[in-house]
Amino acid sequence: MASAKSVVRVLDHGTEVETGVRRPIRLTPDGYAGVAYAGSVYPLQSDDVIDLAGPSWELADCDRFLFAGADVPYAPSADEPLDAVGFDVEWHLETNRYGHYVVFNASERTASRVVTALEAADLSVQRWDVSHRPAEDGNFYDWFARLRFKGSRAEALTLIGAVITPPSVPAPTVPAIDPTAARLADAEARIEELLNELYIATRKGEAAERELSLLRRDPANARANEQRYRESLALAERRHADLQEQLVSIRQGLGGMADAAELVKSLADAEELRELALAENSLLLERVRAADANASENAARADDLAGQVDALLGRLAELDALETERLRAATAQRPRRGGVVEFLPQAFGRLVFVLDSVDVIANLESPAATMRALMDIDSGRLVGKDLEGMRGWYAVTKLATGIAGSEGLGRIYYKPDGHRVLVNVHIKQDEKQQRRHIERLRSY
Numbered sequence: 001m002a003s004a005k006s007v008v009r010v011l012d013h014g015t016e017v018e019t020g021v022r023r024p025i026r027l028t029p030d031g032y033a034g035v036a037y038a039g040s041v042y043p044l045q046s047d048d049v050i051d052l053a054g055p056s057w058e059l060a061d062c063d064r065f066l067f068a069g070a071d072v073p074y075a076p077s078a079d080e081p082l083d084a085v086g087f088d089v090e091w092h093l094e095t096n097r098y099g100h101y102v103v104f105n106a107s108e109r110t111a112s113r114v115v116t117a118l119e120a121a122d123l124s125v126q127r128w129d130v131s132h133r134p135a136e137d138g139n140f141y142d143w144f145a146r147l148r149f150k151g152s153r154a155e156a157l158t159l160i161g162a163v164i165t166p167p168s169v170p171a172p173t174v175p176a177i178d179p180t181a182a183r184l185a186d187a188e189a190r191i192e193e194l195l196n197e198l199y200i201a202t203r204k205g206e207a208a209e210r211e212l213s214l215l216r217r218d219p220a221n222a223r224a225n226e227q228r229y230r231e232s233l234a235l236a237e238r239r240h241a242d243l244q245e246q247l248v249s250i251r252q253g254l255g256g257m258a259d260a261a262e263l264v265k266s267l268a269d270a271e272e273l274r275e276l277a278l279a280e281n282s283l284l285l286e287r288v289r290a291a292d293a294n295a296s297e298n299a300a301r302a303d304d305l306a307g308q309v310d311a312l313l314g315r316l317a318e319l320d321a322l323e324t325e326r327l328r329a330a331t332a333q334r335p336r337r338g339g340v341v342e343f344l345p346q347a348f349g350r351l352v353f354v355l356d357s358v359d360v361i362a363n364l365e366s367p368a369a370t371m372r373a374l375m376d377i378d379s380g381r382l383v384g385k386d387l388e389g390m391r392g393w394y395a396v397t398k399l400a401t402g403i404a405g406s407e408g409l410g411r412i413y414y415k416p417d418g419h420r421v422l423v424n425v426h427i428k429q430d431e432k433q434q435r436r437h438i439e440r441l442r443s444y
Contacts, residue, residue: 002067002068003024003025003065003066003067003068004024004025004065004066004067004068004069004070004072005022005023005024005025005068006022006023006025006033006035006044006048006072007020007021007022007048008021008022008023008035008037008044008048008049008050009021009047009048009049009050010037010050010052011049011050011051011052011053012051012052012053013051013052013053014051017052021035021037023035023036023037024065024066025044025065025066025072026041026062026063026064026065026066027062027064027065027066027073028041028043028057028061028062028075029057029061029062029108029112030075030108030109030111030112030113031073031107031108031109031110031111031112032044032073032074032075032109032112033066033072033073033074033075034050034057034062034075035050036059036062037050037052038052039059040056040057040058040059041056041057041058041059041061041062042054042055042056042057043055043075044072044074044075045074045075045076045077046074046077051077073109087106087110087113087114087117087163087164089104089105089106089110089114089164090104090105090141091103091104091105091141091160091164092104092135092137092139092141093153093156093157093160094135094136094137095153095156096136098146099126099146099147099148099149099150100146100147100149100153100156101135101144101145101146101147102118102144102145102147102160103131103135103141103143103144103145104141104142104143104145104164105141105142105143106142106143111128111142111143114143114145114163114164115128115145117163117164118145118147118160118163121159121162121163122159123147123149123156123159123160123163124147124148124149125145125146125147125148126146126147126148127145127146128143128144128145128146129143129144130142130143130144131143131144340358340361340362341358344358344361347374348374348375348377348378348423349378350378350380350419350420350421351374351377351378351414351420351421351423352417352420352421352422352423353423353424353425354422354423354424354441354444355424355426355437355440355441357423357424357425357426360425360426360427361425363403364401364402364403364410365401365402365403366400366401366402367402368400369399369400369410370399370401370410370412370425373396373399373412374412374423377396377412377414377421377423378421382394383396384396384397384412384414387413387438389438390413390438390441390442392415392416393413393414393415393441394413394414394415395411395412395413396411396412396413396414397411398410399411399412401427403427406427406428406429409427409428409429410425410426410427410428411425411426411427411428411434412424412425412426413426413438413441415441415444422444424441
């Protein structure tokens, strides 16, 4: 539903500041109409006038609006006299250690007028608000106003009564106490107590009579009970004698102990040793459990590592198989090499190797020097020197072989024979063996 609106005239100490200001009508905390202007809410007086010199409210305190069509509750002007008396409200004065409190029932607008009237009568109000608790007379009231007045309760009642009509409910009067009536009431109370005590004593007497009657009717039970008590006493005495005998036997068996105190002390020491042994045993058991748990954990870890090793070994075997397969495939795709036997004729077309020359060349660890000499011979150059005692043969000596113990003992003997050259590669062992080898060359 829309809110009511008003076109107001703004005054400041009676001087017109602005006119024709259209504003929605709010409700102030005291129940009167008000409009917002310059960040505050001012009471709306009759003829739709607000005065900036008068009281004002915060916007947050005036969050209610007047509905359209409702009667406008205009606020009284500053020069309008207020009735000092005549508020027909129910009220009460509560006085405690914090001061005087006026509690009353009224509408919000009337409550504001009551507070204003109290302040006009020099009863300054420190704070007023909605009441949420019962007053000292047990009644709930709508509002409370705490006064700054420091006088007595009687003085406060007089001043408040001058502003508000006397309380509609007069204060209860305490009737005078008649001493005779008081003594009579005490006597009646005492008689009541005596009657109660008499009733209790009567009940106890009846119970005692019933118990006595039962005892008289059953003397045999009493005698039987007495006999049982005597037998129990005799049994206890025999048990006591047995315990005494056991104690004497224990003393004799212990020998060195003179009295029961030493026995008790020894038993206490034994108990202490037993507790220590149990504690030590418990500690050892804890250590054993910890060791078992650690061993179990290590065993589980070892099993895990063994599984990992097995997996790695399997992977390694798989990789070996793959490498073998790869090498086999690479070997199958690689052109076949003929070796030294096929290499020498292709490299040296004029040379004819005799005796075991091919095997010697194949076994050389370092054939570089031998190969250079063979290249020179194949090209037609004369290298080396004449072989003594062998006409037409030449010898190239001190060739590196790379064989341990035979370094520099490589030999090449060659003989030009027309278009071809007879070549023998040899490793010298000693002079005698060397002469025999040279003699074999005479057949060529």
